[in-house]
Amino acid sequence: MVKVIVSGHSRGLGEAVAAALLLRGARVLGLARNRNARLAARFPDTFSEVALDLADADALPRWLETGRLGAWIDGAEQAVLVNNAGTISPMGPPALQDPNEVARALALNVAAPLMLAAAFCAAAASVTDRRILHVSSGAARKPYPGWSVYCASKAALDHHARAVAEDKVAGLRICSLAPGVLDTEMQATIRATSLERFPLRERFAEMQRAGGLVPVDDCARRLTDYLLGDAFGTAPTADLRDLPG
Numbered sequence: 001m002v003k004v005i006v007s008g009h010s011r012g013l014g015e016a017v018a019a020a021l022l023l024r025g026a027r028v029l030g031l032a033r034n035r036n037a038r039l040a041a042r043f044p045d046t047f048s049e050v051a052l053d054l055a056d057a058d059a060l061p062r063w064l065e066t067g068r069l070g071a072w073i074d075g076a077e078q079a080v081l082v083n084n085a086g087t088i089s090p091m092g093p094p095a096l097q098d099p100n101e102v103a104r105a106l107a108l109n110v111a112a113p114l115m116l117a118a119a120f121c122a123a124a125a126s127v128t129d130r131r132i133l134h135v136s137s138g139a140a141r142k143p144y145p146g147w148s149v150y151c152a153s154k155a156a157l158d159h160h161a162r163a164v165a166e167d168k169v170a171g172l173r174i175c176s177l178a179p180g181v182l183d184t185e186m187q188a189t190i191r192a193t194s195l196e197r198f199p200l201r202e203r204f205a206e207m208q209r210a211g212g213l214v215p216v217d218d219c220a221r222r223l224t225d226y227l228l229g230d231a232f233g234t235a236p237t238a239d240l241r242d243l244p245g
Helices: 014-024 038-040 059-065 070-074 098-121 149-167 183-191 199-209 214-227
Strands: 002-007 027-032 048-052 078-083 128-134 172-178 237-239
Touching: 002 038, 002 070, 002 128, 002 237, 014 038, 014 059, 014 214, 027 237, 048 183, 059 098, 070 098, 078 098, 078 214, 098 128, 098 149, 128 149, 128 214, 149 172, 183 214
Parallel strands: 002 027, 002 078, 027 048, 078 128, 128 172, 172 237
Antiparallel strands: none
């Protein structure tokens, strides 16, 4: 039995990845601030969810202390964690960033996935095939003006994956994967941002006009192929656009 935890499953790539996994017969537990009625209606027997604000620095530790994660993983032959939840806010140079928004972004983009990874590894210690996927970004590997918090947080996930790979834990595979430029609400947010906060806005707007954004369902299919395939975790960081298929 394959059991997968997907954070940020309420919309966008997280929803698409959860659906792709459910269609393959996996059991999925979604963690997000908002519930997903669409997935609940389509997969009533194999989909579960917890309404949890992962940007709340206190909420996730409280939930992990309940032991519900381990109880849900129990019985899995393969256990998978997909750290997808994230935010691109705050955008702009440091003087325009709200410190409270910076704190929430780091809680969501960095603290939550690292806490989930630690709790997942402990809860699934007896599962012989364990996999962790961090949804990274090209911004982890290339700096963008106005994206200092986002770039730094995604780079943190990349380096976390590299360091965990060095631990050489038996039965554990990990990869921080950049999925490409997707047609999601995040891209709409980028296009609506002022040039003061993101000087490269028009580059992304032109990409959308030219049809250069990848449909989220196409990305989810390829991501799921890689996640469940034999090659997953061969390298601790990867770009989906560079993988075969």
